Amino acid sequence: MSEILKVTDLSISFAVRDESFLAVDSISFDIQRNQTLALVGESGSGKSVTAMSILQLLPRPQASYSQNSSILFNGKEVIDAPSKELIKIRGNIISMVFQEPMTSLNPYHRVGDQITESILLHSNKSKNEANEEAKKLMSLVEIDDVNRRFSAYPHELSGGQRQRIMIAMALVNEPDLLIADEPTTALDVTIQAQILDLMTKLQKELGMSILFITHDLGLVEKFSDQVCVMKDGKIVEKGDTVKVFSEPKHEYTKKLLDAEPQPKIKFSNNKDTLLEIQNLDVFYNIPSSNPFKKERFHAVKDISFSIKKNSTIGLVGESGSGKSTLGRAIANLIPFEGNIIYDGKDISKNSSQETKELKKDIQIIFQDPYGSLSPRMTVGEIVGEGLGVHFSFSKDEKKNKIDKVLRDVGISPSQKSKYPHEFSGGQRQRIAIARSLIMSPAFMILDEPTSALDRSIQIQVIDLLKDLQDEYSLTYLFISHDLKVIRSMSDSIFVMKQGTIVEAGPSSEVFDSPKEEYTKKLLNAALSYASG
Numbered sequence: 001m002s003e004i005l006k007v008t009d010l011s012i013s014f015a016v017r018d019e020s021f022l023a024v025d026s027i028s029f030d031i032q033r034n035q036t037l038a039l040v041g042e043s044g045s046g047k048s049v050t051a052m053s054i055l056q057l058l059p060r061p062q063a064s065y066s067q068n069s070s071i072l073f074n075g076k077e078v079i080d081a082p083s084k085e086l087i088k089i090r091g092n093i094i095s096m097v098f099q100e101p102m103t104s105l106n107p108y109h110r111v112g113d114q115i116t117e118s119i120l121l122h123s124n125k126s127k128n129e130a131n132e133e134a135k136k137l138m139s140l141v142e143i144d145d146v147n148r149r150f151s152a153y154p155h156e157l158s159g160g161q162r163q164r165i166m167i168a169m170a171l172v173n174e175p176d177l178l179i180a181d182e183p184t185t186a187l188d189v190t191i192q193a194q195i196l197d198l199m200t201k202l203q204k205e206l207g208m209s210i211l212f213i214t215h216d217l218g219l220v221e222k223f224s225d226q227v228c229v230m231k232d233g234k235i236v237e238k239g240d241t242v243k244v245f246s247e248p249k250h251e252y253t254k255k256l257l258d259a260e261p262q263p264k265i266k267f268s269n270n271k272d273t274l275l276e277i278q279n280l281d282v283f284y285n286i287p288s289s290n291p292f293k294k295e296r297f298h299a300v301k302d303i304s305f306s307i308k309k310n311s312t313i314g315l316v317g318e319s320g321s322g323k324s325t326l327g328r329a330i331a332n333l334i335p336f337e338g339n340i341i342y343d344g345k346d347i348s349k350n351s352s353q354e355t356k357e358l359k360k361d362i363q364i365i366f367q368d369p370y371g372s373l374s375p376r377m378t379v380g381e382i383v384g385e386g387l388g389v390h391f392s393f394s395k396d397e398k399k400n401k402i403d404k405v406l407r408d409v410g411i412s413p414s415q416k417s418k419y420p421h422e423f424s425g426g427q428r429q430r431i432a433i434a435r436s437l438i439m440s441p442a443f444m445i446l447d448e449p450t451s452a453l454d455r456s457i458q459i460q461v462i463d464l465l466k467d468l469q470d471e472y473s474l475t476y477l478f479i480s481h482d483l484k485v486i487r488s489m490s491d492s493i494f495v496m497k498q499g500t501i502v503e504a505g506p507s508s509e510v511f512d513s514p515k516e517e518y519t520k521k522l523l524n525a526a527l528s529y530a531s532g
Contacts, residue, residue: 004177004209005031005054005073011066012049012058016422023049025233026066031177031226034203036210038220038241040256041230042454043426047213050230051179054078054211055090073177092122095170096179097163103371104166105154111165112138112150118172137168142194144320148297151287159448160191160319160481167195174206181213191319193525196223215426215454217256221245229253259455261462261488264507268311268491274443274475275307275330280338282322282329299325300336301499307443310469312476314490314507316483316522322499323479327445330477331364343442360390363436364445372432373420379406380416383435390439405438406431408464410457426453433461440472447479462488483522487511495519 012024024046031037039047052058054071056078071078073089081089098104106114115134119125125133131150138146141164154162167183180199184192196219203210212224220227221241228238229252237250248254282300300322307313315323329336332347339348347358366372373382384402387393393401403413409430420428433449446465450458462485468474478489486493486507493510495503495518503516514520 002033003030004033005071005211007050007054008070008072009066009068010050010053010071011069012046012053013064013066015062015064016418023233024053026068027228027230027233027235029226029228029235029238031209031211033176033209034207035226036203036212036224038212038214038224038227039230040214040217040220040227042215042256042456043424045230046233047230048181048424051096051181051211051213054179055094055096056081056086091118091175092173093175094177094179095173095175096181097166097170097183098181105162107154110151110153111157111162112152115165115169115172118169122173133172134168137171138165140171140198141165141168142191142198143168148286156284158320158324159451164191164195167199171202174202175208177209177211179211179213182215183212184214184216184219192219199223217245217455229256256454256456259459261455261459261484263487263511264489264491267507268308270308270310272309273306274309274343276339276341277303277305277330278339278341279304280326280329280336280340282325282334282336299499300329302338303501305494305501305504307475307477308491309475310473311491312469312478312489314486314493315477315479315496316481316486316493317496318522319481321496323496324447326496327364327447327477327479331362331445332358333364360386360439361441362443362445363439363441364447365432365436365449366447373428373435375420378417378419379411379423379431382420382431383416383438386435386439401438405434408437408468409434410460426457429453430457430461437468441474443475443477445477445479448481449478450480450482450485458485465489483511495522 007030008028010024010027011022014021014023027050029037039050041047049058054073065079069079073094105111112131112134115137116127116130119130119133120127135146135150138149143149143161143164149157149161157165163183170178178199184195199210200223202208212220214220224241226239227241227244228235229244229250230236231252237244237248237253244253245257248257280300280303281298283296284299286295286297303326315326317323325334328334330340339346342358342362380402383405384398387398387401402416406413406416411427411430411434420431423431429449436444450461453461465476469476476489478486480486490507493505493507494501495510495516497518503510503514503519510519511523514523
């Protein structure tokens with residue numbers, strides 16, 4: 001078995017204003033042909049920076065390499081390679097699936113056209129042949145209703161569906177090396193299994209090597225041949241995956257393996273209703289070849305339920321089931337039909353002043369932190385923006401509130417002058433949580449708030465959310481595909497499938513004695529593929 005990639009003494013520094021930050025510190029590893037190497041560690045450990053360096057995608061001169069740094073691909077040096085050589089490599093011999101699909105897909109073009117463009121760029125196929133190939137790839141990565149999704153724009157797809165589109169684009173040219181940077185972060189457990197099985201199958205068929213970057217140790221154990229554990233820019237442990245998992249040597253590796261959300265034991269007994277949903281429907285207009293015929297997709301179908309004060313409802317279901325759409329409708333962010341009664345008031349037809357008050361009381365944390373944080377504002381400005389709209393605080397009061405909430409979510413106040421792109425994916429998610437928490441809302445819609453976080457940080461955020469719930473009598477609608485996180489947070493569970501709630505009940509009852517086959521399928525997949 002010969003090596004396809006050899007990284008030696010790789011050190012990467014970033015110039016941040018007047019300082020230099022060492023993001024990757026003298027790491028070495030190699031990947032053999034037809035082998036999967038997993039690079040694991042907490043957010044900010046240097047995993048994604050390492051991946052970006054292989055394709056020379058880090059910005060110069062902000063990013064710089066030490067003199068001893070070397071990245072050999074098929075025996076040729078990549079660092080400072082001529083542009084012509086890099087163009088031949090990027091997207092052709094080496095493909096990459098990025099962590100945040102919404103920032104990688106063009107919002108102005110239909111997803112099918114974007115896949116087709118990749119095929120046309122690297123082949124001699126006709127437009128029709130490329131379209132058919134694109135649809136085959138979409139089917140391969142388990143996109144449902146391919147013909148309709150082919151014509152959709154990125155914002156019309158769920159987070160999981162967008163991630164699958166990115167994987168399809170990466171596989172267009174049958175690369176020798178696939179760099180998968182958190183490729184299953186936004187996917188539910190059943191689709192995780194399908195995607196990993198698909199990548200394994202393609203690896204065997206194409207003789208493809210994979211660099212698998214993740215914070216999900218459960219997936220590493222099942223998917224990779226070799227593993228490197230990163231902490232603070234260094235590789236602290238590496239070796240055969242089975243051996244590292246069975247006999248971890250470094251304390252940090254042991255800590256990662258032990259990190260596991262625990263089932264909730266303290267349940268809410270509040271009887272007062274905060275939110276009542278009555279016959280809620282959401283429709284989306286879809287493109288039609290007939291300009292005189294309006295077609296609509298029924299995304300959420302006649303849903304009714306209530307949420308008690310100071311409780312947490314866990315909303316689970318596969319990607320595209322309507323979870324996020326339901327959350328956005330409750331927050332009055334998209335049109336809906338039916339009635340929403342919030343704290344005794346029907347908020348279905350609010351005045352502008354009532355809507356403004358509602359936005360303070362009902363906060364939503366989105367699944368994709370990078371897409372929801374302004375790249376032109378500092379973290380301090382982002383977190384404190386709502387205070388100027390809804391409250392009258394002095395400059396010092398505002399500063400103290402911003403500093404406190406940043407500390408609460410594990411971000412140092414000294415970093416508040418930085419911009420979102422200067423943080424890792426997990427850190428950006430914590431900033432998004434801080435932006436909502438600072439408003440002291442009564443009701444929070446948490447749409448995959450821990451999906452981009454590694455397990456140890458997930459547990460910290462879960463504990464933080466529980467503490468804040470007790471302290472401020474908060475009510476949560478917690479949307480997630482991670483059933484272990486849902487079980488740790490929720491008093492009651494609602495299971496969604498194709499726009500409807502197919503099962504609901506107390507958390508312990510749904511987990512211990514599920515009634516529906518679909519719920520049993522989700523739980524079985526979680527036990528087989530979820531982290532830990």
